Amino acid sequence: MGNIxxxxxxxxxxxxxxxxxxxxxxxxxxxHLQILMGYVQLGKIDKANDFVKNLASKIREDGDxxxxxxxxxxxxxxxxxxxxxxxxxxxxxxxxxxxxxxxxQKEENVQELLEAxxxxxxxMLEEGNSFNESNQLYLLFHGGQCPYLESxxxxxxxxxxxxxxxxx
Numbered sequence: 001m002g003n004i005x006x007x008x009x010x011x012x013x014x015x016x017x018x019x020x021x022x023x024x025x026x027x028x029x030x031x032h033l034q035i036l037m038g039y040v041q042l043g044k045i046d047k048a049n050d051f052v053k054n055l056a057s058k059i060r061e062d063g064d065x066x067x068x069x070x071x072x073x074x075x076x077x078x079x080x081x082x083x084x085x086x087x088x089x090x091x092x093x094x095x096x097x098x099x100x101x102x103x104x105q106k107e108e109n110v111q112e113l114l115e116a117x118x119x120x121x122x123x124m125l126e127e128g129n130s131f132n133e134s135n136q137l138y139l140l141f142h143g144g145q146c147p148y149l150e151s152x153x154x155x156x157x158x159x160x161x162x163x164x165x166x167x168x
Contacts, residue, residue: 017075024082065093068141069101072110073117077139080121089125090136099143112166117149120163124151127161 032055039048065077081091104113117139124137136154141147147165 017079021075021078021082024079061092064095067095068093068099070104070110070113073104073113076114076117084125084137088135091121092136092138094138094140096140096142099141099147103143103147116163116165120149120151120161124153124161128153 032051036048036051039045039051062078062081065074065081068074068077077091077093081093084091104110121137121139128134128137134153134155138152138154140150142150149163149165150160151163152160
């Protein structure tokens with residue numbers, strides 16, 4: 001096997017981000033199992049059942065990000081979800097039926113998409129903190145002839161922001 005540092009040069013930023021995401025997911029999983037075990041040990045089966053139902057619903061929603069079909073974007077958004085959760089901000093990602101991942105598969109297209117999404121999230125976080133009490137930020141990816149990213153804070157109807165995504 002050899003020294004692990006020998007292989008470190010083969011990792012790029014995306015790989016390191018994946019490792020960090022994996023650690024966060026593992027940590028969350030262990031916490032969920034400990035909570036579930038606590039309910040079971042205390043004989044609170046109804047609470048354990050509710051906990052599992054809520055957890056399954058959350059996992060389904062978190063899985064929506066996979067519909068983007070652009071691996072670096074998926075990794076970045078999952079990482080952002082974990083990072084924002086530490087700040088008590090919940091990031092929800094939705095994907096419209098007309099989103100086409102094939103459009104974004106070339107390296108240069110992926111980089112442009114990542115930069116655009118990061119910038120848009122940063123703008124929403126800055127603006128959101130100044131006028132909004134909500135801690136839930138929604139991102140909706142739309143495809144079609146003119147793909148765009150839509151975002152809003154949960155309790156701010158009519159405050160939707162649209163950000164055009166440059167077609168490759």
